[in-house]
Amino acid sequence: MKPLLEALHIKKKFQTLTAVDDISLHVAPGECLALLGPNGAGKTTTVEILEGLQSPDSGTVKLFGQDMTPRSKRDLMQRVGVMLQETNLYKKLTVKETLSLFRSFFKQGLDVQQAIQIVQLEDKQNARLEELSGGQKQRAFLACALVNEPELLFLDEPTTGLDPQSRRMIWDLLDKEKGKGRGILLTTHYMDEAEYLADRVAIVDHGKIITEGSPEELIRQYCGEQVLSFSFEDTDARHENLLEENLAWFKQVKKVQNRYEFIAQNLVSAIHDLTQATSKLSLKLAGIEMRRSTLEDVFLTLTGRSIRDA
Structure with a gap:
């Protein structure tokens, strides 16, 4: 099975700071890769390169088997969903209006009502974003990332600041999406979240992947x-x-x-x-x-x- 995402030997330097130092990784269909590491480890820069927001100094990024170039990026991103840690959208729009706006950015995808049903916000579809709880907002943002039926999902700290019930609800939603064959690249500071969702974990420090494997393999290898x-x-x-x-x-x-x-x-x-x-x-x-x-x-x-x- 060909990987949905493949990065080979990517490097990125900012003046004297090496943020990404020869990182290679891949995500297969139906697989969740969790990228873990402390602040300043290089996670954010790595993910921004993989999402096409930054260009690497060297190395290659392939999405769906194609090199991501300025010319190919627009078409490739039609098949990608992104959920940021902090999403700032116009708060006066309703959930339904927000999803209709996002759906208009893509050539194909879900019906807006289907996206609302996936994240279980039917009773809040006519509520403004500013009226939603933290967990409801995150589910609305997840619906925005899913509205184009992406083959690959980027999730940056998707449950930060949420109560345990809201976190578990989002975990269950993401687990179902992974079961549909979607690939997921997840960053999180919650270890229980990584253990629940991730098939593989890559720990990044000082711009390098220092170890990689399934949660069970890493625990056995390093900790017993x-x-x-x-x-x-x-x-x-x-x-x-x-x-x-x-x-x-x-x-x-x-x-x-x-x-x-x-x-x-x-x-x-x-x-x-x-x-x-x-x-x-x-x-x-x-x-x-x-x-x-x-x-x-x-x-x-x-x-x-x-x-x-x-």
């Missing part, structure tokens, strides 16, 4: 399956020195506020070692818990910082 998290009743820094001397794996522990987290390959053995060492040293554990490893742990392992902190 389980995380042991624990804390002590007091926060005496001397605990760390004592535990380093008595626990072979303590140097691999990451401190998150007042808690310690260890990616355990053998959870039972790690708990046994921890309780033995704390008993020997007369240290009092305030809490101990086990949780499944996540993409957040992968990001922290690879970059040394939380994606939220970044």
Whole structure:
């Protein structure tokens, strides 16, 4: 199956800053690729190049097997949908009027009423954009991205600032669209969103893709399956020195506020070692818990910082 989107060795530099440094990626039909990374990592510039908003200094971008050039871009973008993180549209227009405007930009696509039904805004179609809640606005903007029945969707932080119910509704809508064979390129700072929607994840830092794979593959490769998290009743820094001397794996522990987290390959053995060492040293554990490893742990392992902190 030919990729809908293929970027090969794209580079972009702004004066002395290299924003994109030899990035290659692809998106196949029915596949969601999540592009993750901290602010300043090069995600936005990469996506703008892929959308045709910027030109790379070198490298190539192909949409639907064709090179994206100034001459071909207009026709190629007829087959693409874009949903920006912040969309500023005329707020006095109704949902139906807004979608009618967007539909007029394309040679073919959905009937406006069909687009409204997909995002479940039938009861708000005559409401002005300024009257909608945050979740309703995002669904209206998603309808604008879908109105031309695109083969490829670009989604930039589609659920930022939304409540959990609205986020889940948009996830379900996007999952259905992916099931229709649409390719999706997603940027997000929500790790649970990437795990739910993405078939593959590419983590970008300093303008490079530092790793790529399915969420499950990356978690297994970099983190194992389980995380042991624990804390002590007091926060005496001397605990760390004592535990380093008595626990072979303590140097691999990451401190998150007042808690310690260890990616355990053998959870039972790690708990046994921890309780033995704390008993020997007369240290009092305030809490101990086990949780499944996540993409957040992968990001922290690879970059040394939380994606939220970044």
